[in-house]
Amino acid sequence: MKLVVVSAGLSVPSSTRLLADRLAAATAGRVSGAVDLRVVELRDLAVEIAHNFTNGFPGRALSAAIDDVTSADGLIVVTPVFSASYSGLFKSFFDVLDKDALVGKPVLIGATGGTGRHSLVLEHALRPLFAYLRAVVVPTGVYAASEDWGVEGLAERIDRAAGELAALMPALAAPSASAPVAPARAEEAAVPAQPSPGRADGFHVVPFAEQLAALRA
Template sequence: MKPIRIVAVSAGLGRPSSTRLLADRLAEAAGRELENGGRPVEIRVVELRDLAGDIANNMVTGFPAPALSEVIGTVTEADGLIAVTPIFTASYSGLFKSFFDVIDNTALHGKPVLIAATGGTPRHSLALEHALRPMFAYLRAIVVPTAVYAASEDWGGGDARHGELSARIERAAKELAHLVRTRPEPAGADVAGDAGGNAAGGAAPVTAFQEQLASLGLD
């Protein structure tokens, strides 16, 4: 039986990194949800920190090094993607954006994506909605309704705040797992979009996903 493949991309710069910690927790939660369906699940977490030089060279030359090429293939062929970035100056990090800039802009068409971010203050949480969600909408991915943001105080702010973060993680993981299980097969090779960024014939899968989410009370 073909396994379900989930890839989490972490753009954390430190080691250890709260961004990597959040990516791990989201991946683990999504894995638990998907394992309930009876199919094997493969989870991989990618640290962009290790590929920073290759990403920069790719931006200049247009050619990925072998390690970067392998990661790009893993991300684009995954059944579901978890994308986590630290927030700097109210937006995603340059490393995070550069990685997705070197991926073909049709490669994530129709792919279920869970977006998440970390930051020093809760004031940065809206970056998920004004920066990350529009970026993945432009790439025509299917972004789950619940985005997960973890400020510094969410990690050490007592049981109540930690419990709120855990609840958001579980909710987002449930939504991603549902979309992965019900994702339709790509409708042929025609993924060309119009000037407004809408894929030809691409509205139906989005509508179907929205209806399925609503039936589960996840809209």
């Protein structure tokens, strides 16, 4: 499983990166099998992101980061709160991605801020952004204010969100490139769809997880 972390922290050290690391460690500990963990620090890509907007081409480091994000089985994204929303650098990175890059991809959203009054940034900014990109956002988002570090509650939210992401990653993993899908035979393609057993109208219910897996394919 490939787990990719996108951190938009600007300072060194960064509370945003600290939260990202804790979410990544908790998620990796719940995924069965080996985990290929990659971290994308947007601070290091700021110049290449700006150039991509002006010339339309990503630099080498930005291109590698885009490849990591688009090929991830699970994504953790964390931003500091600027002006009651995600940072401009965070938004700019996701603006340079292809519009279909995150379709069906499980995403855990997180944010950090100086006060707990900004906690709703997860729901009014980050969740709508990734819903628009047609990602699958886990139910629990994690916000960490300055006063949250070292007190009860944050660790429990991290564990719950990590468990939700770890559960989604295998279910929505992209099909292996080494396992090609056999083309349908001509005689099979010519047979019209048959009604589902017990349904006169031919309506067939496809489980939600299967629909998401089909989007990733």
